[in-house]
Amino acid sequence: xxxxxxxxxxxxxxxxxxxxxxxxxxxxxxxxxxxxxxxxxxxxxxxxxxxxxxxxxxxxxxxxxxxxxxxxxxxxxxxxxxxxxxxxxxxxxxxxxxxxxxxxxxxxxxxxxxxxxxxxxxxxxxxxxxxxxxxxxxxxxxxxxxxxxxxxxxxxxxxxxxxxxxxxxxxxxxxxxxxxxxxxxxxxxxxxxxxxxxxxxxxxxxxxxxxxxx
Amino acid sequence: xxxxxxxxxxxxxxxxxxxxxxxxxxxxxxxxxxxxxxxxxxxxxxxxxxxxxxxxxxxxxxxxxxxxxxxxxxxxxxxxxxxxxxxxxxxxxxxxxxxxxxxxxxxxxxxxxxxxxxxxxxxxxxxxxxxxxxxxxxxxxxxxxxxxxxxxxxxxxxxxxxxxxxxxxxxxxxxxxxxxx
Numbered sequence: 035x036x037x038x039x040x041x042x043x044x045x046x047x048x049x050x051x052x053x054x055x056x057x058x059x060x061x062x063x064x065x066x067x068x069x070x071x072x073x074x075x076x077x078x079x080x081x082x083x084x085x086x087x088x089x090x091x092x093x094x095x096x097x098x099x100x101x102x103x104x105x106x107x108x109x110x111x112x113x114x115x116x117x118x119x120x121x122x123x124x125x126x127x128x129x130x131x132x133x134x135x136x137x138x139x140x141x142x143x144x145x146x147x148x149x150x151x152x153x154x155x156x157x158x159x160x161x162x163x164x165x166x167x168x169x170x171x172x173x174x175x176x177x178x179x180x181x182x183x184x185x186x187x188x189x190x191x192x193x194x195x196x197x198x199x200x201x202x203x204x205x206x207x208x209x210x211x212x213x214x215x216x217x218x219x220x221x222x223x224x225x226x227x228x229x230x231x232x233x234x235x236x237x238x239x240x241x242x243x244x245x246x247x248x
Numbered sequence: 249x250x251x252x253x254x255x256x257x258x259x260x261x262x263x264x265x266x267x268x269x270x271x272x273x274x275x276x277x278x279x280x281x282x283x284x285x286x287x288x289x290x291x292x293x294x295x296x297x298x299x300x301x302x303x304x305x306x307x308x309x310x311x312x313x314x315x316x317x318x319x320x321x322x323x324x325x326x327x328x329x330x331x332x333x334x335x336x337x338x339x340x341x342x343x344x345x346x347x348x349x350x351x352x353x354x355x356x357x358x359x360x361x362x363x364x365x366x367x368x369x370x371x372x373x374x375x376x377x378x379x380x381x382x383x384x385x386x387x388x389x390x391x392x393x394x395x396x397x398x399x400x401x402x403x404x405x406x407x408x409x410x411x412x413x414x415x416x417x418x419x420x421x422x423x424x425x426x427x428x429x
Contacts, residue, residue, distance in 0.1 A: 038390065039362045045340045045347075046363050051261045055275065059282050060253050066286040143276040146309075187287055 058135055065132055066190075129216065130223045133189045133234060133243070138227040140186055140195060141207040141245035147182025147197055154196060157183045161194055166212040168194055171237045174208065174244070177201040188243060189217050200246065209243040217241045257282070259364075260298045266359030267306045269348045281305050299374070303356075346396040354389040361386055 051059075149160045158168035161183060168183075178198045186195040186209065193211035200206050211217065213236055220241075224233040232245045257278065264274035264281075281301040289297075347355055357375070360366045368386070372379040 038394065041340065041343060042358070042362050045343050046262050046265075046359070048340075049262055049265060049271075050258055051275065051278070055279075056254050056257055059257050059279065060250050062282065062286055063253055139279060143280060187283060190287065 058139060061132060062136075126219050129189065130220050130234075133217070133220055134223060134225050134227060134232045136188065137207070137209060137232050137234070137243040137245050138230050140188075140209065141205070141230060141232075146184075148184040150182040152180050154180055157194070157196065161185070163192070164194055165192065166210075166240060168196075168210055169238060169240060171208075171210075171235075171240070171242050173235060173237060173242070178206055188241070189214075189220075191217065204247050206246040207244070209245075211241050213239050213241045256295055256298060259295060260302055262363065263299050263356075263359065264302050264306070266356050266363075267303065267352055269352070269355065277302055277306055277309075303374075306352075342397060342400050343393075346393050346400070349396060350389055350392065354385055354392075357382060357385045358389050358393075 149157055151157050151160065154168055154170040157180070158164075161168060163185065178200055181197045181199060183194050183196045186193050188209045188211045191211045191214055193209050196208040196210065198206040198208060217234075218236060218241070220234045221236045222234070224231070226232070226248060229248060230245050231248050232243065234241070234243045236242070260281070261274055261278045264277040265271065268274055268277060281298065284305070285297065285301050350358070353375070357371055360371045360374070361368070366374070368379050368382045371377075372382045375382070377385075
């Protein structure tokens with residue numbers, strides 16, 4: 035190994051994520067470990083196990099059987115996760131703290147929006163993958179200009195991240211997801227995090243999170 | 249376990265940094281990839297999986313930026329220090345600057361070879377390029393970096409004389425042709 039490689043290694047070794055950021059990412063991992071694995075992952079693992087157990091060769095017949103069984107397994111999974119939703123995500127306080135932190139972190143990401151538009155109604159028409167209709171919450175207030183939106187996740191649910199600007203042209207993030215039993219418990223939470231005012235609430239059958247500078 | 253996760257995440261962050269060169273972009277890239285992997289797989293402990301997710305997300309973002317060039321919503325608007333995103337400052341600033349001048353995929357290749365210790369064949373498989381291209385890329389970017397660092401060393405060693413003049417840069421060695429482990 036030459037001197038240049040050593041210098042490069044030393045350079046990258048000094049480059050590290052902050053402890054705070056690591057802590058948040060590890061917490062996300064712990065939360066995922068506690069929760070029931072996503073259906074997709076469960077179905078995939080189940081298929082792999084089945085294939086390994088029965089030493090099935092690849093071919094159309096067993097694939098059809100696997101698909102049917104995977105569908106049944108998925109249906110059972112939906113029932114199972116709904117049944118456990120009250121407990122699987124940990125305590126109310128823990129889920130609340132994690133979600134508030136997730137909102138603050140997502141607000142700070144600098145990915146460009148998937149869709150650029152100046153109204154939530156137009157964004158709703160374009161975000162076809164959302165399993166709910168995007169609606170502007172009454173609590174959003176005046177003086178905000180919509181910039182665009184992208185898909186993201188909030189507390190493990192598919193969500194829309196709508197980016198806005200306030201009157202001082204500062205970025206504001208509104209997150210919208212469907213109202214699930216787990217997030218419903220977080221209605222009314224509000225906290226100041228890293229210079230951001232983050233609040234969570236439910237309104238008209240949707241769950242909202244808002245992050246803006248104090 | 250958390251020690252392993254930290255190592256994994258730090259590795260992922262360094263890889264992301266090798267792709268996009270900007271610490272804040274690399275942080276976003278790791279966080280987004282991590283969230284997507286956790287949503288899709290439940291738990292993530294495999295380095296290769298994290299690296300692939302980061303690379304895919306980076307390429308998606310790159311294509312998106314080319315198709316829909318926009319101003320970043322946060323560009324130039326970090327209104328206050330971000331305590332969530334504190335970074336340790338790299339001290340080898342000349343190397344940092346030189347790395348930032350490299351094209352992203354060359355920097356990635358160099359990172360995978362030198363920092364991760366991958367062979368040229370492994371890099372070729374991971375990046376969908378012929379092995380010969382990987383080897384020539386490694387050779388080219390080593391040569392470029394060496395040239396830039398030597399050039400900067402010459403400039404900074406020029407007769408500024410007095411106190412506070414930057415210390416002359418260490419000239420680095422060069423191995424021809426890269427490695428294939």
